[in-house]
Amino acid sequence: MAQLKDKVSSAIVAVSDIERARTFYSETLGLDLEEDGMGGVLVYRTGSTHLLVYPSDFAGTNKANAVVFDCGGDIEAIVSDLRTKGVSFEHYPDMEGVDFKDGIHSAGGFKMVWFKDPDGNILHLNSA
Incomplete structure (x- = not known):
């Protein structure tokens, strides 16, 4: 039986300005951009997982x-x-x-x- 515990997970971060985020995550953090395009979503490879960065009106509200x-x-x-x-x-x-x-x-x-x-x-x- 398929179980969630056997599936790969990814982190996802909401941002207000996708180009500013691209500069921060690509240049400042040095992450490799793997995919760009899905409705403004940036997908970075981080080790064996992914970090997704996407535009949202709720960016930065997580404490x-x-x-x-x-x-x-x-x-x-x-x-x-x-x-x-x-x-x-x-x-x-x-x-x-x-x-x-x-x-x-x-x-x-x-x-x-x-x-x-x-x-x-x-x-x-x-x-x-």
């Missing part, structure tokens, strides 16, 4: 993580690269037992980073 990237041991290098491209990182000082340095929250060996796209969608990097 939780929209996308999570598992960066493993590359997290510091990725954060450094994003910083040189002008990305500002969020700081959540109320997280108990978590240190913050150079845009990276650390708890034990686990590292977490949050930043926003131009519409305020929250993107999350971790070292899991």
